[in-house]
Amino acid sequence: MEESGYFDFSPIVNNIHESLAASFSPGWAMAIAWALIGITLILFAALSVIILVYVERKVAAFFQVRLGPMRVGPWGLLQTVADFIKLLMKEHITSRNADKFLFNLAPFIIVTAAFLGLGAIPFALGLHIFDINIGLFYITAVSSVGVLGILLGGWAGNNKYSLIGALRSGAQIVSYELSITLSLLAVVVLAGSLQLSEIIASQENGWWIFKGHISAWIAFVIFMIAGTAETNRGPFDLAEAESELTAGFHTEYSGIKFAMFFLAEYLSLFIIASVGATVFFGGWLPFHIGTWQAFNHIMDYIPPIVWFFGKVAGIIGIIMWFKWTFPRLRIDQLLILEWKYLLPINLFNLILVSFIALMGWYF
């Protein structure tokens, strides 16, 4: 990959590392590197959530032929910031009947799980904090820890709505996790690696959504459905169904604790979208058409980080579109969709994709 002409972040990262190593002792250099990565990641998470919440409200408004937030800042751009400040200044209320320790532990678990996933995402060439050889497996594993936070938070509140919401969410997330893993494995069979950087490298001559024939498309559709369910969104938001359960699993949470659940929800949306973009759409790789040299060169001028965030934005857009297109499912319909449709289709798709890989029917 080194000979390709893409904008590479690794010299910048190496420069920072070298200058740190030159001016500090090894221990301090590492501590400062950690602090830098940490601050960047926290700022990035906060910024992306603020933008995502704003976009969510605007998209919702446009689907309903409204304008959405318009008052705070130009086009309501500062609305989410104002909301966050409001949530920060709210009183801490823990219900008398709640299990106080678990009630306060739940936001920690859910946000930590989101951060664990966020770190392993390849943002651009050389801009990849944590690139292990089981990257995809790692992300699916840690993103499922979040359900513990939801279950704990829902149960600890000692509230009927939150209990129902938590159990629904538990059944839903664990079910759809199977689909999400199996649909990603369809591409892993073709790419032959779980390392995210290698999966991207294998798409140098075409994204898997194009190279993988019909099975990649099936896998992508299943991934989108399961990813929407995994993030408790769209037609699968019955864990926090406003019209039935007031606020679902976070009914008892208020102020900053509620904001933490919100943060984790949008972070996991971002993680799911970026995993989809990486695995099916080549991550930060630009769009190329076969041997159209001129076209490919023009595409190469757009920096990889723009490609990555563009693809992520596209997938997030589709997921938001889902929300305003389909009515909410009932819990039994939800589980039937997973266990009687998606899971068998997924198993057949894996056989199909391994057959394709066996016959070499991919580029």
Place this chain on the structure above:
Amino acid sequence: MGNEAIILFIILGLVLVGGAFAMSYLVSPKNVTPLKEETYECGIETMGSSWIQFKVGYYLFAMLFLIFDVETIFIVPWAVVMKKVGLVAFIEILIFFLILGLGLLYAWKKRALRWE
């Protein structure tokens, strides 16, 4: 970064939530009254505890998930080496999926997938 990055991410999550809680604690009003501490139930008086025996259906699906998730873990290493191993891996996964499918079919016929 190596595997120690996991520790960093865990610290980050804890610091972010802890920091936000601490910041909020500094600026938020503290005026707790007994009524505020009531469990929320749409304005009416709270009836009993929520920690009760609950519908078994949810746990049934959780158990099913446990079985299938363990089997997914077996599929992951297969998926990585599938192209290298070739035909043998293909035949083996057919047998594996046959057993997996039979398990699903069994749960289906036993009405474990029915929501009653």
